[in-house]
Amino acid sequence: MLGIPLGRFRAYWLGSVVCMAGFLFGYDSGMWTDNFAGGVLTFSSFENDYRYDASTKTRTESLAVGLQQLGAFIACFLAWPVTDRLGRNKTLMLSSFVFCIGAVIQTINTHSLTAFYFARVVAGLGLGSATVVVPMYNSEMMPKELRGQVGSFFQWFFTFGIFASYWIDYGVARGIPDNSPSQWQIPIGLQLVPAGLLGLGMLTLPESTRWLTKKGRHEEAWLSLQWIRADTSDATAAEMDEIRAGVLDEARATEGFHIKxxxxxxxxxxxxxxxxxxxxxxxxxxxxxxxxxxxxxxxxxxxxxxxxxxxxxxxxxxxxxxxxxxxxxxxxxxxxxxxxxxxxxxxxxxxxxxxxxxxxxxxxxxxxxxxxxxxxxxxxxxxxxxxxxxxxxxxxxxxxxxxxxxxxxxxxxxxxxxxxxxxxxxxxxxxxxxxxxxxxxxxxxxxxxxxxxxxxxxxxxxxxxxxxxxxxxxxxxxxxxxxxxxxxxxxx
Known part of the structure; x- marks a missing residue:
């Protein structure tokens, strides 16, 4: 582990996997418009394939960006009942899958702005739900000494995503002819890489200890905490007792949660x-x-x-x-x-x-x-x-x-x-x-x-x-x- 204690290594691994959602967020934010390569929506190949001109360019760019943000906004209110029912791990897998559906439709040269807009909303649903689950999953699994550091991975990965999108756009803009659909399909299709790493990476991680405790699955919760701390000492057992006490206190305070x-x-x-x-x-x-x-x-x-x-x-x-x-x-x-x-x-x-x-x-x-x-x-x-x-x-x-x-x-x-x-x-x-x-x-x-x-x-x-x-x-x-x-x- 290069001198890194196993528990710290696992905490960093968990943070890196789930914060691929931050990379995805940054990549998508930087890919479309106004980066130093111009952005996918400014490529003449994209404009020709989707048949819009200068008179409708502003509206097209606004909808392409805004509809994904709308989908993400809606997903915030859908994500919490889903993650409460399925857990953090499965919800992030589902978010990755939904985003990939949207990304695949965007990558296909449909020549239809309607299909493209629909795909942007679908991708927004996946991305938005992931941004809700990642911070709560991180906070619930991290020891208090690492919670701020690993929680901040999200923004760091976001900056990496923006930076990568700038240079990928630059590369395809300079290296692929303007009449080739691959000029815009490559940067859009590459979204599938971080989305896939997020979904597949969740297979290597346990469910949230606190969520499992909340659901009464105490044995699984104890195994989850042992894994992330890489420890079975009395200190970890005491932490497990504190988590159980906190969750039980909340459950007793008001049984049967209602939105009010x-x-x-x-x-x-x-x-x-x-x-x-x-x-x-x-x-x-x-x-x-x-x-x-x-x-x-x-x-x-x-x-x-x-x-x-x-x-x-x-x-x-x-x-x-x-x-x-x-x-x-x-x-x-x-x-x-x-x-x-x-x-x-x-x-x-x-x-x-x-x-x-x-x-x-x-x-x-x-x-x-x-x-x-x-x-x-x-x-x-x-x-x-x-x-x-x-x-x-x-x-x-x-x-x-x-x-x-x-x-x-x-x-x-x-x-x-x-x-x-x-x-x-x-x-x-x-x-x-x-x-x-x-x-x-x-x-x-x-x-x-x-x-x-x-x-x-x-x-x-x-x-x-x-x-x-x-x-x-x-x-x-x-x-x-x-x-x-x-x-x-x-x-x-």
Missing amino acids: ELLERDNFRRVFTAFAVFTAQQATGATAFAYFGPQYFELLVGGDADLSLLLTGIFGAVKVVSCGVFVIWFSERLSRRQVLVGGAVVMGLCQITTAGIVAATPSPDTSSSGVSGSGIGTVALIYLFVVVYNFSWGPLPWPYVSEIFPTRIREPGVAAGVASQWLFNFIFSVATPYMIRNLGWGTFLLWGVFDLIIAVVSFVYLEETKGLSLEAITQDRSIGSRRGLRKRTDAA
């Missing part, structure tokens, strides 16, 4: 927190940069298209490296709450400063050679912004939201949070081109203001969860009981 329980005071606070955290993740402006990087950099350096595309490619590499540094070295050393608050402050200052520089300094025109000092400064600020994002609001919402719910409402609670992620992903991806066109430098100012608002709300409202077991986090029955959580954090 989510409106009870303590539960509603948790659901609202999950919804707000993922809304904030999208409102930082980072998702908009992922979709529309070239347009943003054009605002900063002028109309030099090649330079804007180069800066976008570097932007993708910065995301991968910065998120990797955070996951490997800092994810379990830093306070969740402090990082989220501080990250939002720094991102806000970067965006507002960028807005001020762009407003005060006219962008160079296409005839200008090189980049001005102000252009270099703003690009550096945006790179700093994405580094900070991948140290804070990029990776941390995934483990944080999965940590704050008791077993009884974890499925619907996480589903509500992830649904907000897909909802505002859709809203901001549709709105951003209009913001860039109509607001110009004001777009950076708006994101900066959002970031500072997020910082203030996070400082007032968010609680610390680092270093606590899931049972300890929910012990007070109120995510708003700051005193109780902080006492236990200090004790830990």
Whole structure:
């Protein structure tokens, strides 16, 4: 195991398998439009095969992206009853299978936009349900010392997916003739690789210990915990007892779950927190940069298209490296709450400063050679912004939201949070081109203001969860009981 203890190795393996959903999410997000290769939907081969022209291009691109996000949003509300009934493992297999059906239909040259749109919705159902199950499965299986790190794998794999999509699009755009359908079929068909790795990889993993306990399958739960910890010591037995006690306490509290329980005071606070955290993740402006990087950099350096595309490619590499540094070295050393608050402050200052520089300094025109000092400064600020994002609001919402719910409402609670992620992903991806066109430098100012608002709300409202077991986090029955959580954090 190269010096890695078996239990840690198995935790990393589990996180890597399930977070292929994050790679898939990133790959699909970066593949279609506005990366530095142009994107599949801008390939003339795709336009010719699906018979649309400049007059319908914007609508086609909007529907292609938006319908998958719609399918993913709907899947968030279908996933939690399915995963409650089938378990985390089987639900992720099913999600992979559904996504593969959509990907296969997209890859076939049907010449029908209707069939293509249908396939996008189907793929969205598979991808959306996976994004709900992955964080809860991760949180339920990880030891508290690794929960933040392995939970952050999702965002790291997401950045790898975007980066891979950029270069695959670049390769087929430059290496395959524009009249060949394989130019667009190859990048679309390659989605089947991470989707297949997710589905087949689940065969190597046990079911969630906490889900099995919730269903009364205690022997299987004990075997699952032994496998992931690679240990049968008294410490593991004590952890099993704690899990059973926590699950049984939740079951006794209110037998026969009903959806209206989510409106009870303590539960509603948790659901609202999950919804707000993922809304904030999208409102930082980072998702908009992922979709529309070239347009943003054009605002900063002028109309030099090649330079804007180069800066976008570097932007993708910065995301991968910065998120990797955070996951490997800092994810379990830093306070969740402090990082989220501080990250939002720094991102806000970067965006507002960028807005001020762009407003005060006219962008160079296409005839200008090189980049001005102000252009270099703003690009550096945006790179700093994405580094900070991948140290804070990029990776941390995934483990944080999965940590704050008791077993009884974890499925619907996480589903509500992830649904907000897909909802505002859709809203901001549709709105951003209009913001860039109509607001110009004001777009950076708006994101900066959002970031500072997020910082203030996070400082007032968010609680610390680092270093606590899931049972300890929910012990007070109120995510708003700051005193109780902080006492236990200090004790830990």
